[in-house]
Amino acid sequence: MVAAPYGPGGTHDAHVRRLRDLLRSAVLRGGFPGGQLPGEPELMASYGATRAVVREALALLRREGLIDRRQGVGTHIVVHAVLARLAEAHGAADPRVDSVFNRRMRPRVLDRSTIPLPAIAAERLGAPPGVPCLRLEYIALLDEEPTALATNYVLFPEAERLLAMPFDSDWYALLRDAGIGLDESEFVVGCAPADATTAPLLDVTEGAPLITIEQVIRDAAGRAFDLAHIHTRGDRFLFVSRAVRGHTSGA
Amino acid sequence: MVAAPYGPGGTHDAHVRRLRDLLRSAVLRGGFPGGQLPGEPELMASYGATRAVVREALALLRREGLIDRRQGVGTHIVVHAVLARLAEAHGAADPRVDSVFNRRMRPRVLDRSTIPLPAIAAERLGAPPGVPCLRLEYIALLDEEPTALATNYVLFPEAERLLAMPFDSDWYALLRDAGIGLDESEFVVGCAPADATTAPLLDVTEGAPLITIEQVIRDAAGRAFDLAHIHTRGDRFLFVSRAVRGHTSGA
Structure with a gap:
């Protein structure tokens, strides 16, 4: 010290x-x-x-x-960082015209398979471990550059609708296209170093700092149906959050 | 790739x-x-x-x-991570009894001096560069462990009141003690590696990922009076953010 x-x-x-x-x-x-x-x-x-x-x-x-x-x-x-409103990153606000969440991203899907819901994901979603879920994992590309790596665990019946839908821009566009309502989103935001296998997927060096987000999405009835683990490049993406005294919902 | x-x-x-x-x-x-x-x-x-x-x-x-x-x-x-509500981290919500922002932290002050406002800080605060400001830099200790390093640039007259006040817990307690109102807080959240001189201050290894927060605090008239650059240990602190569709203020 x-x-x-x-x-x-x-x-x-x-x-x-x-x-x-x-x-x-x-x-x-x-x-x-x-x-x-x-x-x-x-x-x-x-x-x-x-x-x-x-x-x-x-x-x-x-x-x-x-x-x-x-x-x-x-x-x-030499970087092109993007400032994204946290409310848009949550999917809880309609994206502004110039937002990166206005269908400007493109996914590179790494995995889309139905698996038994893993134990810790089950706990976070309040669902029994082992029930079928859709694991949908992708790299979010912005201007063809990798920006984030996301692994989603989606419960049925929502998973069924996602499987039937082409995934061609961002996650919230996919949910809207599939007619799936998002009523509440929770983030746990931290950071972690890129490990040796994540680094090449995001085109960074091993050990590069990544923003980590664990997201839980709920429907209008308060039922959690989607858990995501997201790793975002810290040099590409910044989140802007505003809080006004007396108006703290959303922060 | x-x-x-x-x-x-x-x-x-x-x-x-x-x-x-x-x-x-x-x-x-x-x-x-x-x-x-x-x-x-x-x-x-x-x-x-x-x-x-x-x-x-x-x-x-x-x-x-x-x-x-x-x-x-x-x-x-081997870690003791803390989950903090983002609204409390903003200082925009009154801390809950068990919150780390309820006078549970202790500062180790590194610098408290009146300096000419640096150019980029001036731009962020909308104030002329070179006017006097208080630079107050400290390490936030939680359970005597370093958690964050923060450098604040505070304009006068608020700086005058801060200089007269003992700083013994967290930043928002200091503002309250000094009778300074916080009406709005803006965060730009990212991450960065700990450099060789920051690492020992936060008791992490060089290159360890840190959450970076640039904060601007405004008073009730919308005047920005405080800019802070904050580096938070990613293994000690996690931020919880909730967004509800239709209630996006604060996110």
Whole structure:
């Protein structure tokens, strides 16, 4: 453990970390015109930082795979992150026209089979283990790039309707096409490193951080019929959540 | 890239990944009595999995630092994850009695200084760059274990009130103690690897996945007065978000 505090402003390392966080925010939000970062002198002036701090902050972002630096060309952004409203990611809000959940994704189906409901999935869905369920696993592609890997366990009779339906964009479009109502969605959001077999599916390096989401979807009667384990690329997808005091449903 | 599909059920690797996801869910949610996982034969029977699949799934969870396995003793959970309601994490809902946001955390302050507002923070807050702001940076300890690292940029006059107030539990308790109203909170949620200097502060290994949150807090007049960059340990903290169709505020 590191002893603290170091006094006003903290250490060199702290300055690097803070500048990295500020720059990462702008990089992921598309805050630099033309995807080009300002030069070192400009960054030093804007942030009152030494050249060493600026260089180390940029080196960290480069190591994360967010920017590239080339001698004589400068520093430019190499990721295309998407900001998605959490309510749309839940499937609980109708997607806006420009939303990635407005049929802009394409699935690469890895598995679509009827299996006995696994024990832990049974517990999460409140259904008996071993009853038949549809396991539908796919990679969500956005602009043909892998964005997320999702494994769904869907109970019958909903599974029957999904099996009869072509799956050609996003999960919520599939549910709508199949006439299946989504009344409530619960997420448990965390993160985990990409293991050796998940990494190539999402086109990231082993150990890359992924956002993990466990989702339970319920119908209007409160019956849980769909459990999903989702791994999302942290450099491609960001979730925007808003909470207003006194209006906390949905958060 | 991996060609797909492999036919019904997929590959050995896919079975490992899915079992790992199911077990991780139960591990993080405290789903095994006494923190003890069932033995291999029981897991094989429950999931229709081969011994190799069970062992590899457990090996992945062990490598993530979630479980430990000992010959003759079995497999037990070594993390104490906390499920926090996203609305409470926003500070927009009053914390429940048992919530971690009910004064159960303790801060280790790393920096509390008045600095010129950095450029990107200025943009996010809609304030002029260079105006004075309070930078308050701390590690949030839960049960004396580091859980999150947060850097706040707070505008005046709110900063003045924070400077006069002892900071002894969580951020929202501090705001309440200082008589500062929080009317709206926005999160941008992602994930990133722990860099070499952040890792020891949070007591994780370099490269460990962290949940990243960029927060903007607004007062009742809609004025943004606080920007925070937060890094949260993914093995310690999970966020629970619920969305109900037709009630999407807060998501």
